[in-house]
Amino acid sequence: MSNTVTQAPAHDDHHEAPKGLVRWLTTTNHKDIGTMYLLFALLMFFVGGAMALIIRLELFQPGLQYVQPEFFNQMTTMHALIMIFGAVMPAFVGLANWMIPLQIGAPDMALPRMNNFSFWILPFAFTLLLSTLFMPGGGPASGWTLYPPLVQQTGDALPFVILAIHLMGISSIMGAINVVVTIMNMRAPGMTLLKMPLFTWTWLITAYLLIAVMPVLAGAVTMLLTDQFFGTTFFHAAGGGDPVMYQHIFWFFGHPEVYIMILPAFGIISEIIPTFARKPLFGYDAMVYATASIAFLSFIVWAHHMFTVGMPLAGQLFFMFATMLIAVPTGVKVFNWTATMWRGAMTFETPMLFAIAFLFLFTIGGFSGLMLSIVPADYQYHDSYFVVAHFHYVLVPGAVFAIMAGVYYWLPKWTGHMYDETLGKIHFWLSVIGVNVTFFPQHFLGLAGMPRRIPDYATQFANFNMMSSIGAFIFGLSQLMFVYIIFKAIRGGAKATAEVWDSPKGLEWTVPSPAPHHTFDEAPQVK
Amino acid sequence: MLTATFRRGLAAAMTALAATLAPAATLANDWQLNMPIGVTDISADVYRLHMTILWICIVIGVIVFSAMIYSIFRHRKSLGVEPAKFSHSTKVEVVWTIVPVFILIGMAIPATETLVRMEDTSGSDLTIKVTGYQWLWEYEYLDEDVRFFSRLHRDSDRARQLGSGIDPFSVENYLLEVDNRMVVPVDAKVRLLLTAGDVIHAWWVPDFAVKKDAIPGFINEVWFQANETGVFRGQCAELCGRDHGFMPIVVEVKSQEDYQAWLAAQRGELGDRPVASTNR
Numbered sequence: 001m002s003n004t005v006t007q008a009p010a011h012d013d014h015h016e017a018p019k020g021l022v023r024w025l026t027t028t029n030h031k032d033i034g035t036m037y038l039l040f041a042l043l044m045f046f047v048g049g050a051m052a053l054i055i056r057l058e059l060f061q062p063g064l065q066y067v068q069p070e071f072f073n074q075m076t077t078m079h080a081l082i083m084i085f086g087a088v089m090p091a092f093v094g095l096a097n098w099m100i101p102l103q104i105g106a107p108d109m110a111l112p113r114m115n116n117f118s119f120w121i122l123p124f125a126f127t128l129l130l131s132t133l134f135m136p137g138g139g140p141a142s143g144w145t146l147y148p149p150l151v152q153q154t155g156d157a158l159p160f161v162i163l164a165i166h167l168m169g170i171s172s173i174m175g176a177i178n179v180v181v182t183i184m185n186m187r188a189p190g191m192t193l194l195k196m197p198l199f200t201w202t203w204l205i206t207a208y209l210l211i212a213v214m215p216v217l218a219g220a221v222t223m224l225l226t227d228q229f230f231g232t233t234f235f236h237a238a239g240g241g242d243p244v245m246y247q248h249i250f251w252f253f254g255h256p257e258v259y260i261m262i263l264p265a266f267g268i269i270s271e272i273i274p275t276f277a278r279k280p281l282f283g284y285d286a287m288v289y290a291t292a293s294i295a296f297l298s299f300i301v302w303a304h305h306m307f308t309v310g311m312p313l314a315g316q317l318f319f320m321f322a323t324m325l326i327a328v329p330t331g332v333k334v335f336n337w338t339a340t341m342w343r344g345a346m347t348f349e350t351p352m353l354f355a356i357a358f359l360f361l362f363t364i365g366g367f368s369g370l371m372l373s374i375v376p377a378d379y380q381y382h383d384s385y386f387v388v389a390h391f392h393y394v395l396v397p398g399a400v401f402a403i404m405a406g407v408y409y410w411l412p413k414w415t416g417h418m419y420d421e422t423l424g425k426i427h428f429w430l431s432v433i434g435v436n437v438t439f440f441p442q443h444f445l446g447l448a449g450m451p452r453r454i455p456d457y458a459t460q461f462a463n464f465n466m467m468s469s470i471g472a473f474i475f476g477l478s479q480l481m482f483v484y485i486i487f488k489a490i491r492g493g494a495k496a497t498a499e500v501w502d503s504p505k506g507l508e509w510t511v512p513s514p515a516p517h518h519t520f521d522e523a524p525q526v527k
Numbered sequence: 528m529l530t531a532t533f534r535r536g537l538a539a540a541m542t543a544l545a546a547t548l549a550p551a552a553t554l555a556n557d558w559q560l561n562m563p564i565g566v567t568d569i570s571a572d573v574y575r576l577h578m579t580i581l582w583i584c585i586v587i588g589v590i591v592f593s594a595m596i597y598s599i600f601r602h603r604k605s606l607g608v609e610p611a612k613f614s615h616s617t618k619v620e621v622v623w624t625i626v627p628v629f630i631l632i633g634m635a636i637p638a639t640e641t642l643v644r645m646e647d648t649s650g651s652d653l654t655i656k657v658t659g660y661q662w663l664w665e666y667e668y669l670d671e672d673v674r675f676f677s678r679l680h681r682d683s684d685r686a687r688q689l690g691s692g693i694d695p696f697s698v699e700n701y702l703l704e705v706d707n708r709m710v711v712p713v714d715a716k717v718r719l720l721l722t723a724g725d726v727i728h729a730w731w732v733p734d735f736a737v738k739k740d741a742i743p744g745f746i747n748e749v750w751f752q753a754n755e756t757g758v759f760r761g762q763c764a765e766l767c768g769r770d771h772g773f774m775p776i777v778v779e780v781k782s783q784e785d786y787q788a789w790l791a792a793q794r795g796e797l798g799d800r801p802v803a804s805t806n807r
Binding site for chain 2: 061062063064065066067068069070073141142143147149150153236237238242243244277278279280281282283284285286308309310313316317320321324325327328331332334335336338339341342343344345346347348356359360363364367368370371374375376377379380382383384444447448449451452453454455456457458459460462463464
């Protein structure tokens with residue numbers, strides 16, 4: 001039976017790969033495209049990070065010292081758009097490109113040319129988005145959620161921002177279709193769905209979320225466009241519209257989007273912890289079902305982002321109960337990871353350190369999320385720095401740490417070289433200290449009454465803001481080490497073996513390091 | 528300038544330390560860590576809910592983190608342990624799925640109860656229409672012929688300009704003072720009708736546990752009943768453009784007599800500039 005699928009392609013040795021820029025422009029190889037996605041994400045991480053540092057610099061002390069409030073608002077807006085759509089999402093797509101074919105024993109992604117196209121849209125989308133900063137009226141300043149009517153006060157930038165969002169959406173949808181088609185059709189013989197590695201599983205579910213909600217975002221921003229330029233009044237009360245309807249539509253996209261940024265992280269952590277605990281993942285099936293439950297619940301909790309808009313009591317109760325329920329599958333995941341470490345034989349290389357930090361700090365973000373679900377208390381937390389602390393805990397030591405863990409974990413497979421372990425550990429400790437010094441005091445600021453998205457604050461908030469800014473600079477600058485470590489490993493270092501780590505599980509460890517340009521020309525057999 | 532700020536931070540740290548050691552009620556709020564209990568029954572309930580859920584999180588956190596930390600220290604290869612082989616246990620998996628459900632139900636009941644009371648705006652003693660504009664508030668006392676605007680106090684406004692050279696610490700209630708305060712009587716159920724003239728704003732006073740969006744073209748209702756007199760401060764909580772950070776809310780809760788006197792004074796001035804509610 002396997003004969004029919006394992007014929008080696010005859011053209012393997014006669015492709016004349018173009019060199020230089022043309023190679024990268026025209027490549028359809030999943031590894032090349034994965035690399036481009038990852039490097040693009042890294043670049044955007046620094047662009048968005050620079051904006052965060054401008055924000056924290058201004059907030060270092062009360063009073064306005066460096067920027068005008070309108071520019072500050074552009075920074076908060078762009079920081080979020082760039083980090084979400086430019087850094088975190090492309091980083092996960094890059095990891096998906098590299099690892100999904102390797103994990104399921106496929107020679108490439110199912111739709112390689114579309115894969116190339118979905119990457120190359122991104123540089124244009126982000127050039128467009130960043131260029132709005134130089135337009136009359138500046139970039140978007142209404143927060144990344146682009147709430148009307150405020151967003152209608154954007155200068156010339158608005159249509160460009162909307163076009164950029166459309167481009168990012170198209171790119172994401174194409175990437176997601178590619179992931180679904182690849183996983184559904186190109187698994188090696190014997191790899192049933194419930195034998196797939198969890199990173200692949202979480203990405204499969206994420207891809208469905210993307211396909212479901214990116215068009216919703218596209219619809220919402222298109223309505224903004226027609227309201228602005230074509231006289232519609234979807235969100236104008238004066239014309240019979242409702243600004244709150246935008247928020248409902250936006251968050252119907254926005255909440256699944258939150259899980260789009262965390263489910264693949266769950267997958268990465270579920271790969272790393274078993275490897276370094278030398279013990280199989282605890283409760284594999286439960287992990288898959290928990291991921292699916294979280295994905296389902298993500299569609300019915302959107303209004304918890306907008307409890308203060310004045311919804312009917314029954315609506316608020318529904319969204320409160322549904323939101324609280326998310327704690328159950330998320331709890332299952334945290335417990336299962338803990339049980340995976342339990343009675344293992346752990347070592348603490350850099351990927352494992354980041355994974356453990358994820359486990360602790362994502363859990364803290366989960367706790368504050370549970371607190372936010374309690375509507376009466378949410379009235380106090382909403383739009384305060386408590387919320388800022390909450391979502392940064394799930395996104396930075398959550399999503400971003402998981403990406404870094406994944407990069408350290410698979411870097412030897414990609415480059416064929418071990419990264420510098422000592423530098424990796426220093427990078428880890430600086431990051432983990434920086435993140436906590438930055439974001440933990442923000443809980444206190446929010447509870448004490450500091451609203452988010454303000455460029456200046458009352459003097460009683462000065463101490464924790466100063467602390468937070470110091471942490472932000474520690475975190476931000478220590479990421480330069482990350483770049484150095486990556487490029488050092490690309491250029492050389494100790495040779496990595498095929499397995500890299502101590503008998504890790506998964507097909508990706510059966511191919512040599514670095515993974516050759518073409519892998520699994522013959523499909524492996526999975527028992 | 529930076530060193531001065533550092534020094535001030537240090538001084539504040541000392542004060543906070545002294546305040547925690549001293550049995551004083553006047554705790555320096557420079558290091559305020561927690562939500563205020565506030566001055567309404569609802570705000571106290573909200574505070575209790577907040578503390579309950581916080582303690583639930585802390586207890587679960589201590590259990591889970593202890594297991595992780597124990598595991599990190601004891602189950603490491605350098606101690607020569609052999610990894611166990613187990614990969615699931617239906618029994619514990621069912622337990623840690625079911626137990627959280629019961630904890631959540633236990634939490635949902637008081638939360639629902641408080642929410643139901645918060646949403647009940649009936650039987651109010653007075654109604655004030657609050658309109659948010661970029662970047663000030665308008666208060667209109669319905670049936671009282673009193674109506675005025677309330678914007679950032681001039682001292683704060685001067686100090687907050689980029690490069691003003693004015694030290695914010697030298698301004699009393701920097702960014703949290705207005706020219707005309709909203710005034711309400713103590714022990715009265717005050718109903719607010721919130722709307723906006725341009726973009727969405729949100730009216731937030733932490734001591735009342737009230738935060739509600741003011742949405743152009745729509746009216747939101749919210750209420751509070753302050754149990755003590757005093758001055759309570761808050762800020763706009765929904766990004767509303769350039770000066771979002773500069774449209775504070777100040778509510779002065781007065782005794783019934785003082786409130787009536789204030790109302791009378793306001794009415795006397797109607798048609799002319801409204802007088803400031805403070806003596807500044």
